[in-house]
Amino acid sequence: MPNTIFLLLSIGPLAMVLAMIASQRVGEANDAYTGEVTGRWVRSSTGTYGPTSHCMMRIRADEGRELTIEVNSRTYQSLGVGDRVVKAPGARWPVRSE
Structure with a gap:
C-alpha cells in the first residue's frame, strides 16, 4: 500500500508536465x-x-x-x-x- 501511494505521488507531477507540454504543442499547431x-x-x-x-x-x-x-x-x-x-x-x- 505505501508503495502504491509513493508511485502515484511520483507519477502525478510527471503526467501534469507532459500534459502541459502537449497542450503547448497543440497551441503552436493551431497558431x-x-x-x-x-x-x-x-x-x-x-x-x-x-x-x-x-x-x-x-x-x-x-x-x-x-x-x-x-x-x-x-x-x-x-x-x-x-x-x-x-x-x-x-x-x-x-x-x-x-
Missing part, C-alpha cells in the same frame, strides 16, 4: 500568423546520444509580436532573413508567402 523572418541560427548541444542541432528562427508577426520558434532543417534551409512567411492554423511550420 496562425503572417510576418517576416528577422533572424535565424543553429543551436548545438551535446547530450547522451551525441551532438544535436536545433534550427531556430525569429519572426516578427504583422500584429507586432516577436516569435522565436524551432523549425526542422528543411524549413530552416528554405527560409532566409527578410523572407515573408505565413503559418496557417494546423500547419506545423511557416512557409514562404507567395
Whole structure:
C-alpha cells in the first residue's frame, strides 16, 4: 500500500508536465500568423546520444509580436532573413508567402 501511494505521488507531477507540454504543442499547431523572418541560427548541444542541432528562427508577426520558434532543417534551409512567411492554423511550420 505505501508503495502504491509513493508511485502515484511520483507519477502525478510527471503526467501534469507532459500534459502541459502537449497542450503547448497543440497551441503552436493551431497558431496562425503572417510576418517576416528577422533572424535565424543553429543551436548545438551535446547530450547522451551525441551532438544535436536545433534550427531556430525569429519572426516578427504583422500584429507586432516577436516569435522565436524551432523549425526542422528543411524549413530552416528554405527560409532566409527578410523572407515573408505565413503559418496557417494546423500547419506545423511557416512557409514562404507567395
